[in-house]
Amino acid sequence: MAIRVVQWTTGGVAKAAVRGVLKHPALELVGCFAWSPEKAGRDVGELLGTDPIGIIATADIDDIIALKPDVVLYMPLLWDVDAMVRLLESGINVISTANFITGHSYGDGEMKRIDEAARRGGVSVYGTGISPGLIGAITLTAASGCRELERISIFEAADCSSYESEETWSALGFGKTPDTPGIGEFARLRQLVFMDAVEMLAKAVGVELDDVRYTRELGLATEDIDLGWMQIPKGTVCGINGTWSGIVDGHPLVEIGLLWRLGNAMEPNWPIDEGHRVEIVGVPGIRMRVEYLNSDDPIDYHAHTANPAVNAIPAVVAAPPGLVTVDELPLITAGSVRARTAG
Numbered sequence: 596m597a598i599r600v601v602q603w604t605t606g607g608v609a610k611a612a613v614r615g616v617l618k619h620p621a622l623e624l625v626g627c628f629a630w631s632p633e634k635a636g637r638d639v640g641e642l643l644g645t646d647p648i649g650i651i652a653t654a655d656i657d658d659i660i661a662l663k664p665d666v667v668l669y670m671p672l673l674w675d676v677d678a679m680v681r682l683l684e685s686g687i688n689v690i691s692t693a694n695f696i697t698g699h700s701y702g703d704g705e706m707k708r709i710d711e712a713a714r715r716g717g718v719s720v721y722g723t724g725i726s727p728g729l730i731g732a733i734t735l736t737a738a739s740g741c742r743e744l745e746r747i748s749i750f751e752a753a754d755c756s757s758y759e760s761e762e763t764w765s766a767l768g769f770g771k772t773p774d775t776p777g778i779g780e781f782a783r784l785r786q787l788v789f790m791d792a793v794e795m796l797a798k799a800v801g802v803e804l805d806d807v808r809y810t811r812e813l814g815l816a817t818e819d820i821d822l823g824w825m826q827i828p829k830g831t832v833c834g835i836n837g838t839w840s841g842i843v844d845g846h847p848l849v850e851i852g853l854l855w856r857l858g859n860a861m862e863p864n865w866p867i868d869e870g871h872r873v874e875i876v877g878v879p880g881i882r883m884r885v886e887y888l889n890s891d892d893p894i895d896y897h898a899h900t901a902n903p904a905v906n907a908i909p910a911v912v913a914a915p916p917g918l919v920t921v922d923e924l925p926l927i928t929a930g931s932v933r934a935r936t937a938g
Contacts, residue, residue: 597623615905683712695722700787727792741877799922811837820858
């Protein structure tokens with residue numbers, strides 16, 4: 596019997612997720628939650644920009660619960676812990692790409708609420724994506740080649756000019772002057788999920804951290820930047836180079852570096868080597884480059900985030916109740932294989 600799936604919201608990542616569900620032989624899409632009431636009552640295929648698929652979106656969580664799905668792919672722009680708790684208490688597994696790995700970044704109280712709701716419902720809740728998410732799984736797999744481990748470092752670099760979300764970048768401090776009150780906290784608060792990722796990686800290798808620290812530098816626009824969807828005045832923030840460090844005995848055991856920029860006029864002019872560089876200091880040491888190759892289809896730009904969530908569904912549905920992380924699941928790999936065409 597196919598696993599019954601509901602898609603939560605219909606944004607860019609969600610559209611890629613729906614494509615993945617429809618292609619996956621073990622999954623069946625049975626419903627869709629639309630955050631905007633204007634989208635309620637419309638066919639999900641129409642919302643995706645494709646032919647109708649016979650699934651009608653709803654803006655009512657009661658309608659979703661009534662469908663009795665096995666799992667909800669939870670992909671809102673802004674998460675709602677109350678909604679997550681309702682789904683979990685109703686016996687519905689939840690897989691989230693909404694800044695969620697362990698729930699710690701939501702706050703200790705909210706993390707406890709989510710975990711307890713999942714246990715009451717007898718289901719699991721799991722957070723993933725591309726970063727954090729997939730890159731952590733890749734790194735842990737590589738670390739299995741080490742006899743001794745001293746440090747894990749993951750460095751991400753991306754020119755994010757094609758990520759058209761002014762709300763996201765403004766919340767990170769982009770477009771603001773470096774002396775804006777509180778700007779030092781903007782990036783940290785919006786990137787707290789990487790604290791989750793650092794803690795998860797440390798837990799996976801059997802180490803309890805003493806502390807998790809965040810440091811960052813800001814890149815400033817050397818001229819006015821017009822991205823079409825966002826204006827960044829000269830002298831304001833257009834880049835962040837930050838590092839989350841999990842500390843043991845005064846030294847970093849796990850590091851996650853994030854270099855994000857908008858536009859090509861920035862000082863310091865940090866070079867962007869798109870993708871992830873992974874360095875594992877150990878015996879032996881391991882170094883990797885991970886790149887993500889996009890097709891010409893704009894929806895596929897978001898597939899890197901959506902696909903790890905879709906492909907994890909069978910493992911999460913089979914997992915024990917409560918919060919689960921990637922190190923607690925069996926190996927997750929591609930769920931759909933396309934036959935090679937002639938020519």
